[in-house]
Each structure stands twice: as C-alpha cells, then as structure tokens.
Amino acid sequence: KAGVTQTPRYLIKTRGQQVTLSCSPISGHRSVSWYQQTPGQGLQFLFEYFSETQRNKGNFPGRFSGRQFSNSRSEMNVSTLELGDSALYLCASSPATSGRPGVGELFFGEGSRLTVL
C-alpha cells in the first residue's frame, strides 16, 4: 500500500497570501488529521476529518480551514498568512471507524514545509 502523500513538500509564501496543502491518505483510511509542528510549540492539532465531516478541531483561528473529499483526500487552507504560520504541516491518516470514537494509530506523511516571508 502506498503511504500518506502530502503535496507540495516545500513552499514559500509572503505575508497576506493564502496557501492550500493537499493530503492523500492510505487507501481505505477514512480519517485524516492535520497537525502543525513548530520548534516552539511542538505538534499542535489542527483538525480531524472522517467521511467528509470535521469531527474535531484544535484551537486555531478561523484562517485555518480544511475539508475532506468523498475519496478521503483532504486539503487544508490557510488564508492571510502570517510570519508565525511558518511550520511543518503534517497530515496523518488512520483506519478509524465510525463505530468507535478515536483515531488509534496514525500514519503520517512527510509533511509540507511552509515558509512565510
């Protein structure tokens, strides 16, 4: 099975711009989670999608949004970029089911490294 694929791997934006990151989960995985990783704050949970529905959301401003498509692929968008949004954005999928809450083991992609200038 192919692993979790994130695109693009690297990108540079300027303040005020917006960015869209893409994540293709492992085939058959219906849950996709997004995390932001920075040296100062570590891994911060952004949101989790399951079967096209946002099931959980972290404590990030509304500039951060996401969605999941019927094929379980997910995108996250950050609008009006700020310098502090520079980070490694990690996507992870899991074989979570609707019958039991919880994501269990996460399978991570290599991340999208965003630099905001």
Place this chain on the structure above:
Amino acid sequence: SQQGEEDPQALSIQEGENATMNCSYKTSINNLQWYRQNSGRGLVHLILIRSNEREKHSGRLRVTLDTSKKSSSLLITASRAADTASYFCATEPLRYSTLTFGKGTMLLVSP
C-alpha cells in the same frame, strides 16, 4: 495544549547502551502511543499501549504505562546510531478522537 510531557528533553548515549524516555500526561486516556521522527520528516508509529495494559514489547522497545501516576516510559535497548531521532508520546483522551503530542525527547546515539 500539550497533554504529554516527555523527559528528558535531550538524551545523548553511546551505541549499545539503553535509552529511557519518560512521558507524563494529565487526563484519563484510551491509549498512549510512542512515535519517532527523524529530522524534519514525518512521524513513524512505534507502539500503542492501551489504558488496561501495563507493559508492551516490540523488538528492542519496551513500553510501560502507569495510569495511577499518569506516566509512561519507553526503553530502547542496545541502541544503535540509526535510533538517533526525536521521540514523542501521544495520548488519546477518553472523550476525543484525536491524539495530543508532547514536545518530544531528542535522542542522540553516538557510534
């Protein structure tokens, strides 16, 4: 917010030695997991221990869980240079379908 806190923040050992990392957390959990991250890469799942388990082994890894103390430890035996990485504990709270990660322990294994 960080649920898990790893200790120590950094650990430097020689090849062949054992490495022990600890994790403390605050709320009741369904399970606790350990992940490894090589510099700037994605995280790799190492082991999951459920709240009703006390110890689990996987190859050179041994994980313990003490729910009364809300703590866990990860032991890597006979460390190798390839074990050099950051190690994170992650907890799945009882009521939420998400994992909360600690800030990690940076392990350096020197040949």
